[in-house]
Amino acid sequence: MDQGKNADYRLVKSLKKGDLFAFDKLFSKYSKKLYYFAKGYLGSKEDAEGLVQDVFLLVWNKRKELKEHLSFNAFLYTVTYNAIRKYFRKKAREKKYLDKFLEDYDGTHNKMVADIEYNNLLELANKAIEKLPEKRKLIFQLSRHKGLSNMEIAKRLDISKKTVENQIHSALKFLREQFGKKPLFLSFFITFLYSN
Numbered sequence: 001m002d003q004g005k006n007a008d009y010r011l012v013k014s015l016k017k018g019d020l021f022a023f024d025k026l027f028s029k030y031s032k033k034l035y036y037f038a039k040g041y042l043g044s045k046e047d048a049e050g051l052v053q054d055v056f057l058l059v060w061n062k063r064k065e066l067k068e069h070l071s072f073n074a075f076l077y078t079v080t081y082n083a084i085r086k087y088f089r090k091k092a093r094e095k096k097y098l099d100k101f102l103e104d105y106d107g108t109h110n111k112m113v114a115d116i117e118y119n120n121l122l123e124l125a126n127k128a129i130e131k132l133p134e135k136r137k138l139i140f141q142l143s144r145h146k147g148l149s150n151m152e153i154a155k156r157l158d159i160s161k162k163t164v165e166n167q168i169h170s171a172l173k174f175l176r177e178q179f180g181k182k183p184l185f186l187s188f189f190i191t192f193l194y195s196n
Contacts, residue, residue: 012068015059023063026072027056034080041084051087055080128178132171139164140171 014022031052039048058079059066066075129137142148142156143164150168154161 008072009068012066012072015063016066016068018063023056023060026059030073030076031056034076037077038080038084042087047087051080051083055083058083125175128175129171131178132174136167136171139167143168 008026011022011026015026034052034055035048038051039045042048042051055076059076066072129140132140139153139157142153143150148156150161150164153159153164157164
């Protein structure tokens with residue numbers, strides 16, 4: 001057994017008994033090497049430092065299970081490599097969950113925005129309808145809100161079908177004029193929401 005391995009053998013043997021001095025010696029000997037090893041994979045100074053601390057915390061917690069006759073150097077690098085793999089698996093899971101969250105959030109957010117826009121447009125349209133002359137407004141509401149046919153409205157109000165058609169045509173024309181200076185989608189909204 002060479003001198004380095006012999007020194008590790010004695011230190012690990014002492015560490016297994018809970019010797020803090022032996023732990024400190026092993027930490028001083030290997031922590032910097034493990035840090036550069038981890039940093040090469042992780043790229044982050046802080047993550048590499050944290051990972052090395054976790055490795056040595058595991059060494060301390062599992063000290064009674066250490067096998068002093070085996071290479072402590074090889075053992076440390078194996079533990080560190082496994083910790084690096086665990087780190088990347090965790091990051092991959094976090095990214096997956098984050099992507100899922102953002103996908104769900106975007107879907108919900110877009111629906112909320114669409115609902116708000118729809119409700120705003122509906123409010124604008126209803127305000128415009130309120131400006132119609134009473135008879136025209138009644139005919140328009142019976143047609144678009146109640147879903148009555150032109151003939152049914154004519155019978156209900158005791159007017160001709162042609163009058164109903166003319167009043168609905170005039171109402172739609174008025175609504176389009178009300179939104180003529182607004183963005184095109186408002187006119188589109190009015191046309192299709194209140195068209196047959």
